[in-house]
Amino acid sequence: MTSFHGNSPCWPRGNIANASPAADSLPALLVYDADVTLISVRGSRRLAYRDFHQGYKQTALAADELIRDISLPRRFSGYVSHARKVGARNAQAISKVCLAALGIIANGTIRDVRLALGSVAPIPLRLNETERSLTGKKIEPSLIGAVRQSVVGEIRPIDDIRSTARYRAAVAVNLVVEFLEKLAAERTRA
Numbered sequence: 684m685t686s687f688h689g690n691s692p693c694w695p696r697g698n699i700a701n702a703s704p705a706a707d708s709l710p711a712l713l714v715y716d717a718d719v720t721l722i723s724v725r726g727s728r729r730l731a732y733r734d735f736h737q738g739y740k741q742t743a744l745a746a747d748e749l750i751r752d753i754s755l756p757r758r759f760s761g762y763v764s765h766a767r768k769v770g771a772r773n774a775q776a777i778s779k780v781c782l783a784a785l786g787i788i789a790n791g792t793i794r795d796v797r798l799a800l801g802s803v804a805p806i807p808l809r810l811n812e813t814e815r816s817l818t819g820k821k822i823e824p825s826l827i828g829a830v831r832q833s834v835v836g837e838i839r840p841i842d843d844i845r846s847t848a849r850y851r852a853a854v855a856v857n858l859v860v861e862f863l864e865k866l867a868a869e870r871t872r873a
């Protein structure tokens with residue numbers, strides 16, 4: 684387990700507390716199965732990060748609580764990891780869509796895959812159905828076609844000042860496909 688503690692300067696806990704569905708660190712916390720520790724004068728409690736977001740900018744934090752630390756289990760050794768954000772510019776660009784992904788291939792088929800997207804729903808979203816549909820499969824053209832439909836079925840993008848729902852859906856699908864192509868290529872190299 685790797686922990687990022689109270690005084691660590693390198694992990695933006697405000698990014699988590701803000702709970703913007705466009706924040707870039709949040710999909711990574713989902714795919715890595717993070718835990719957060721919340722503290723207040725009443726004591727501390729540990730929460731699976733997947734239970735932290737309860738609605739658009741709504742979190743499990745009580746009014747008197749702070750995020751003390753974030754823990755990531757060390758059980759993803761050997762996985763291919765991938766993170767991408769798509770924004771209007773190279774810098775100072777809040778994401779139109781962002782992705783974090785982990786995957787591992789064994790005997791030519793996907794043994795495990797973990798996909799999470801930001802900016803495509805009121806909360807950062809794990810693609811549970813798409814993951815299930817990929818597990819145990821070979822990465823080949825027919826699978827890619829099915830994945831496109833599955834991703835579109837799971838996300839709930841909106842039109843807003845940064846993008847359109849249609850564009851976000853197209854980008855979300857392309858980011859997932861890009862990751863699967865990377866996963867297949869890594870396997871070929873291994």
Ligand SMILES: Cc1cc2nc3c(=O)[nH]c(=O)nc-3n(C[C@H](O)[C@H](O)[C@H](O)COP(=O)(O)OP(=O)(O)OC[C@H]3O[C@@H](n4cnc5c(N)ncnc54)[C@H](O)[C@@H]3O)c2cc1C
Nearest residue numbers: 695696697698700701705706707708749750775776777778
């Ligand atoms: C110009 C600009 C560009 C940006 N671009 C991006 C981007 O590309 N991607 C992205 O993900 N985000 C982006 N952000 C948002 C940025 O990540 C947030 O501002 C985030 O809050 C920064 O984290 P911080 O730890 O500095 O939080 P702060 O800014 O210090 O705090 C933000 C909020 O979180 C609360 N908070 C802070 N720490 C804790 C804690 N430990 N427990 C409970 N509540 C806490 C604060 O009270 C406050 O309400 C951008 C912001 C700006 C202004």
